[in-house]
Amino acid sequence: MSFQQEVNKRRTFAIISHPDAGKTTITEKVLLYGNALQKAGTVKGKKSGQHAKSDWMDMEKERGISITTSVMQFPYKECLVNLLDTPGHEDFSEDTYRTLTAVDSCLMVIDAAKGVEARTIKLMEVTRLRDTPIITFMNKMDRDTRDAIDLLDEVEDILNIKCAPITWPIGMGKEFKGVYHLLRDETFLYKSGQGHTIQEVRAIKGIDNPELDKAIGIYAQELRDMLELVRGASHEFNHDEFIAGELTPVFFGTAMGNFGVDHMLDGLNAWAPKPQGRNTSERQVESSEEKFSGFVFKIQANMDPKHRDRIAFCRIVSGKYEKGMKMFQSRIAKEVRISDALTFLAGDRELLEEAYAGDIIGLHNHGSIQIGDTFTSGENYRFAGIPNFAPELFKRIRLRDPLKQKQLLKGLIQLSEEGAVQVFRPLQNNDLIVGAVGVLQFDVVVARLKGEYNVDALYEHVNVSTARWVECKDERKLEEFRNKAEVNLALDGGDNLTYIAPTMVNLNLAQERYPDIQFLKTREH
Numbered sequence: 001m002s003f004q005q006e007v008n009k010r011r012t013f014a015i016i017s018h019p020d021a022g023k024t025t026i027t028e029k030v031l032l033y034g035n036a037l038q039k040a041g042t043v044k045g046k047k048s049g050q051h052a053k054s055d056w057m058d059m060e061k062e063r064g065i066s067i068t069t070s071v072m073q074f075p076y077k078e079c080l081v082n083l084l085d086t087p088g089h090e091d092f093s094e095d096t097y098r099t100l101t102a103v104d105s106c107l108m109v110i111d112a113a114k115g116v117e118a119r120t121i122k123l124m125e126v127t128r129l130r131d132t133p134i135i136t137f138m139n140k141m142d143r144d145t146r147d148a149i150d151l152l153d154e155v156e157d158i159l160n161i162k163c164a165p166i167t168w169p170i171g172m173g174k175e176f177k178g179v180y181h182l183l184r185d186e187t188f189l190y191k192s193g194q195g196h197t198i199q200e201v202r203a204i205k206g207i208d209n210p211e212l213d214k215a216i217g218i219y220a221q222e223l224r225d226m227l228e229l230v231r232g233a234s235h236e237f238n239h240d241e242f243i244a245g246e247l248t249p250v251f252f253g254t255a256m257g258n259f260g261v262d263h264m265l266d267g268l269n270a271w272a273p274k275p276q277g278r279n280t281s282e283r284q285v286e287s288s289e290e291k292f293s294g295f296v297f298k299i300q301a302n303m304d305p306k307h308r309d310r311i312a313f314c315r316i317v318s319g320k321y322e323k324g325m326k327m328f329q330s331r332i333a334k335e336v337r338i339s340d341a342l343t344f345l346a347g348d349r350e351l352l353e354e355a356y357a358g359d360i361i362g363l364h365n366h367g368s369i370q371i372g373d374t375f376t377s378g379e380n381y382r383f384a385g386i387p388n389f390a391p392e393l394f395k396r397i398r399l400r401d402p403l404k405q406k407q408l409l410k411g412l413i414q415l416s417e418e419g420a421v422q423v424f425r426p427l428q429n430n431d432l433i434v435g436a437v438g439v440l441q442f443d444v445v446v447a448r449l450k451g452e453y454n455v456d457a458l459y460e461h462v463n464v465s466t467a468r469w470v471e472c473k474d475e476r477k478l479e480e481f482r483n484k485a486e487v488n489l490a491l492d493g494g495d496n497l498t499y500i501a502p503t504m505v506n507l508n509l510a511q512e513r514y515p516d517i518q519f520l521k522t523r524e525h
């Protein structure tokens with residue numbers, strides 16, 4: 001297979017959904033199709049009491065939530081799929097946002113009984129920043145759901161994206177009969193209780209086929225009448241609009257019953273974009289370029305408790321990774337030789353020989369890699385757009401054993417480079433302030449400081465309620481600001497100047513008083 005063919009067959013996507021909509025279940029089924037798992041049911045395995053391979057911290061296990069982001073690669077028909085998992089808990093949304101910069105399309109899973117929910121709205125906003133193409137799966141049709149037309153209307157109204165139904169559901173709940181495929185003119189009949197296997201689904205060709213009436217009785221005529229309405233009232237699938245993020249193909253089914261998932265995968269195979277280029281500080285880099293480039297969107301510790309290491313997840317933007325190759329790390333302007341990158345086959349790690357644009361590789365990180373880092377084949381540029389978000393929660397962190405100040409600082413800086421948390425050091429005192437987007441991050445930090453740095457730390461209240469990175473083109477004005485506002489200034493983990501405000505009122509006043517200073521809510525790495 002040629003280089004271009006290798007790249008073109010790749011599909012790199014993530015699932016966006018509200019908790020409980022069925023992301024884990026659909027991931028299991030998708031892996032089942034990829035033959036990555038013999039029998040679905042080991043990703044989270046709530047029922048069997050087994051824990052997912054991607055669950056790495058005891059804390060996660062105790063709380064039954066999935067915090068980490070992991071990567072799964074599997075073949076499906078002509079394509080090779082990379083599925084990037086995202087943390088289910090909203091306290092780790094920063095990780096999710098950054099993961100969404102590393103995909104080329106998204107699968108939106110909606111609980112058809114509930115419709116569009118809060119977290120889906122938020123995640124859709126993030127995908128809009130890059131106009132990422134969205135495929136939609138209406139899940140849980142084996143339950144009493146909302147009316148299908150209502151669901152499409154809601155997606156169009158709330159998420160502001162056109163819906164093109166590709167399949168249409170017949171009945172729901174106990175009476176769920178299957179779906180009709182509008183493009184293939186075929187009806188697929190659902191049998192319950194087959195969720196753990198790839199079922200032999202009965203298909204009936206042609207909407208007017210009398211077989212259909214025999215199979216589903218009165219539902220057949222109802223379907224025919226309904227389809228006229230649907231065809232008149234909804235959008236037809238249009239590939240250009242899909243690629244532009246303006247229209248989403250919609251599939252109906254049940255992840256638990258493993259029904260309809262393959263229709264969605266066929267859509268991904270046929271329509272989802274091949275690996276896309278990315279913009280850099282110098283120029284646009286295309287996936288078809290044969291020279292290697294990539295960026296780090298995520299750093300994760302202790303993927304495997306036995307290994308106790310930290311892995312930097314790097315999305316390859318162009319070219320090909322080969323074992324032992326040299327890469328240029330732009331931020332530190334250094335050449336590094338990488339001989340032990342990892343790939344992630346269904347959650348297992350395997351040593352990797354080669355990987356192509358669109359793939360994610362795991363680089364062992366011994367402290368020299370940060371989120372947002374760019375690797376190239378020697379060219380000096382940096383990929384743009386990997387965001388940091390100003391934290392909304394703050395605590396002072398203090399040691400139980402004051403002799404370990406150095407380890408504490410080292411640990412906090414490393415954890416902030418991973419994006420696990422943010423750390424601020426005020427200019428005027430020796431406090432260490434931890435900033436987080438979600439409350440659980442605080443617990444993770446204390447647990448990891450203890451486990452990895454042997455540091456026993458605790459939190460205290462601190463009078464900070466919001467933070468902004470500050471920048472100013474005029475050096476003199478910045479210096480003046482630095483002197484006058486020193487009480488409220490701090491350095492973050494990467495030594496960037498930050499304004500930490502006790503109240504929003506204080507922040508607003510500062511913004512009024514110093515109009516030449518920029519107060520930034522997000523910062524690109």
Ligand code: GDP
Pocket residue numbers: 017018019020021022023024025026044088139140141142143253254255256257
């Ligand atoms: P996540 O939080 O989005 O990962 O959701 P899960 O995949 O863990 O699913 C949440 C709950 O919904 C679990 O109890 C699943 O068994 C259930 N569930 C998922 N898909 C379906 C479905 O198609 N039908 C029904 N009835 N339940 C489902």
